[in-house]
Amino acid sequence: MLTLPNDHPPRGDALHMRLADDGAARIVRHIAEALPAIADRLAEGLLTGDPAQIVGDNESGDAQKALDVGAHEHMLKALAGCNVRHVLSEEAEAVVTLDPDGAFDVAMDPIDGSGSIGICALLGMLFVIYPAGDGSFRRPGSEAVAAGYACFGHSVDFAWSLGDGVHIATLDRRAGDFRITAENIRLRRTTSMIAVNASNERHWAPGLQAYAQDMRAGKDGPLGKTYNMRWLAAAVGDLHRIMLKGGAFLYPQDGRKGYEQGRLRLAYEAVPIAFMVEQAGGRASDGRRRILDLTPETPHGFCPLIFGSDEEVARIEEYIARHG
Secondary structure: OOOOOOOOOOOOOEHHHHOOOOHHHHHHHHHHHHHHHHHHHHHHOOOOOOOOOEEEEOOOOOEEEHHHHHHHHHHHHHHOOOOEEEEEEOOOOOOEEOOOOOOEEEEEEEEEOHHHOOOOOOEEEEEEEEEOOOOOOOOOHHHOOEEEEEEEOOOEEEEEEOOOOOEEEEEEOOOOEEEEEEOOOOOOOOOOEEEOOHHHHHHOOHHHHHHHHHHHOHHHOOOOOOOEEEOOOOHHHHHHHHHHHOOEEEEOOOOOOOOEOEOEEHHHHHHHHHHHHHHOOOEEEOOOOEHHHOOOOOOOOEEOEEEEOHHHHHHHHHHHHHHO
């Protein structure tokens, strides 16, 4: 292993020492403990098979890859025995009942950014935890008690919140555990970093087009500052960067067929992201309404998503309200 002049032995408390093995914390802990196996398979790439092989279609008609389904099944095993009643996953049309007497429900996206499987790009996973309900997942995100995400990149990072702020840990392979690397993350209120797929701008509503035009005008335009754009094509990756560096993310609805209601799933993508962002002092909306106030009409329903630094998201909402 390469060592650098300022390297030191791994620091930070072990994750398993900070998360109790009961309640929602137990679920968070078991999800974290399941992540190294996914990271190890990703690291093997094409050496032992093709993780990007198409093996089916999910509820929305998106192609399912071998890693999508494998990660889904792996996470279900990790949640067994964790007092979980229902699991809603992007990779299963029907809600899975694990323990009929369980005290919690979990909604998850086992692999976020799966369009980039097999090309050594950043991938992630998302989850949110609720008190057990009727299994329909027709409930607002404001009822959630915990959420989190993982990033599989040059490091394996895991972020979670039990409603007590956002904390981040990094996998220490030598110890076989995650170590806490950041606690009580706070998002910067202002930003000049925007994550957006600008190629879709022509399909956006007038308010968003007006915002994009003024943003590109830089410091000489009405917004008075120069922006940078970043787009990783994995919402978790952009979320993680925003948590650490600040910024705002836009994935709005647009005029294309199938995108009229946005393209991110409300229950297991937008809600856990919004939960984490708000816990860090940021803002998350569909452009008009707070994400955590929305209730999915169907388990796999879509929504637009704008999140990040409070002032920039509020500015985008103002453009939408003013121009439509």
